[in-house]
Amino acid sequence: VPDDAPWLSSEELRAWILLMTLVESLPAALDAQLRAAAGINHFEYQMLAGLCDHPDGLRMSDLAAFATGSASRVSHAMGRLERRGLVRRTPDPDDPRAVRAHITAEGRRFMVEVAPGHVREARRLVFDVLTPAQVGQLERIAGRVVTVTAPDVSRLLREGMVPAFDAG
């Protein structure tokens, strides 16, 4: 396998091992905090955060792109959140085939309660251990990789759809 770079250099290998450890352990840590504090996982949090920023609701397919999940996954998760009264589904006014997802008043209260603890956890796990320069490097590195692993999200972000829960 001559041209095709059969294996990684020792530097690449160290980076790879640490990256694999990161992508395995960081979601686990975020899930653990949210599960203990609020009984939801990080995917459900992202969905709620996205819905918080869209008072008119989001179509299920847009919510799926937004939270980086399949249509099926979003549908199942919406069912769980709906049972808890945190979200609501209505027909889409524009397209009769589509369904529009909304956050409820109770869901909003829930997020106001949960978000600060989650943000603290994000700081503790990531930003507190990085320098400002490293935060910039991380943004560019993750941006490059995501271009390949999640091109649709990459495009959404480049087009200015910035999904942020503003906690206030």
Added chain:
Amino acid sequence: VPDDAPWLSSEELRAWILLMTLVESLPAALDAQLRAAAGINHFEYQMLAGLCDHPDGLRMSDLAAFATGSASRVSHAMGRLERRGLVRRTPDPDDPRAVRAHITAEGRRFMVEVAPGHVREARRLVFDVLTPAQVGQLERIAGRVVTVTAPDVSRLLREGMVPAFDAG
């Protein structure tokens, strides 16, 4: 919430969104490639890679630390791989309570076949889109975060236990 930095700056937020997209999409992409090519997931691959580098086998608990998973997860995964003839379990010669996991000859042939495609995928998704400088930045950034999210792995790596499958 004055002192406690209630939310993220816009730079931190961009980095966070991209990082979340990364940790969600990269494992999914690696799982997809391995599942299509070899019928295993990335966690099972990591276990097999670790066992490849240890001809005398590894205790289950060491294998768990190594692959960043719980004892239960490793036990279930070993059961699946054992059914396919890729690994073997023997009593540990030193500690009668412990179990030692080994890769079989068939498992070794399997990895020789599967590893190149997986490495190509790692290159395609990560290293091909990063500069050498960014690979170094990534190593340091991931190393910092992992210190918090997976301190045990961090310690193992610092102590020189470098788990690499050398493909040859």
Added chain:
DNA sequence: AAAGATTGACGCCTCAATCTTA
């Protein structure tokens, strides 16, 4: 045919309970 969405079966992982040996 194809887009938007849902459903149920199956697979993997977590959690708590259990077993064995120290």
Added chain:
DNA sequence: TAAGATTGAGGCGTCAATCTTT
């Protein structure tokens, strides 16, 4: 009591099938 490991139940996500509307 605790360490090492296994087991089974239950939860979440994937996949394929399905339904409706265009």
